[in-house]
């Protein structure tokens with residue numbers, strides 16, 4: 389299946405009856421996400437990232453404007469229920485997503501709610517546990533898992549429902565570098581398998597792993613560019629309280645100093661190798 393998501397002039401207010409213009413969490417957002425894209429939504433605290441994520445998967449209803457999926461306006465509870473099966477969401481804290489006493493039961497929980505047949509569950513569960521690297525831990529109690537393993541369990545639970553789109557809402561922010569690396573690798577793997585990945589983050593380094601970056605500020609889309617375009621102009625991120633990744637900043641500075649760099653520097657390892665070539 390393919391899922392194309394369009395937000396058409398979407399506005400969202402937590403308390404619409406108050407009519408206070410400053411309190412709009414989302415203001416006139418127009419965005420389209422095609423099946424198979426890997427997009428980061430980046431913005432500082434309070435810029436509206438989580439509100440936008442909840443609007444995309446139908447958890448929140450736009451105060452004004454439309455959510456359109458494959459050309460169909462999502463207007464009723466039935467539409468929103470179907471949407472939740474197409475669009476899975478992984479939150480910041482996996483403890484809020486894990487509900488069952490064992491790894492196996494936890495992945496089965498969502499499938500039971502959807503009424504998936506037992507034989508089908510027996511196929512899907514080992515597959516998703518394998519995908520996230522938790523095979524062999526089926527009987528383990530989730531509270532005995534590490535933070536990174538818990539997050540992978542939360543992802544397995546979402547993947548078992550076979551969504552087309554996965555939204556990761558700050559899903560790496562509670563993890564150590566190793567756990568973060570695992571989740572980022574998993575995102576890339578899922579993207580390569582054809583899933584749409586929407587990664588919500590305030591970390592520019594992680595955002596630059598996506599192919600397209602959307603910058604949010606005060607509920608508005610400030611910028612919607614592919615990585616190549618933003619790479620060349622990354623200094624503008626500071627306008628919205630965001631950091632420029634150190635490797636990109638160094639690359640730009642070395643270019644400005646006349647270094648003839650053979651390729652783009654995207655991480656510390658490449659930077660060191662480039663410097664050695666230059667010595």
Ligand SMILES: Nc1ncnc2c1ncn2[C@@H]1O[C@H](COP(=O)(O)OP(=O)(O)OP(=O)(O)O)[C@@H](O)[C@H]1O
Nearest residue numbers: 402412413431432433434435436437438439440590
């Ligand atoms: N439950 C709520 N009730 C009222 N206002 C809220 C609520 N949640 C968020 N807001 C407001 O909506 C705006 C956008 O918040 P949101 O949480 O979407 O931003 P964010 O970019 O995800 O922030 P953070 O990075 O801190 O999680 C902010 O002004 C925030 O204060």
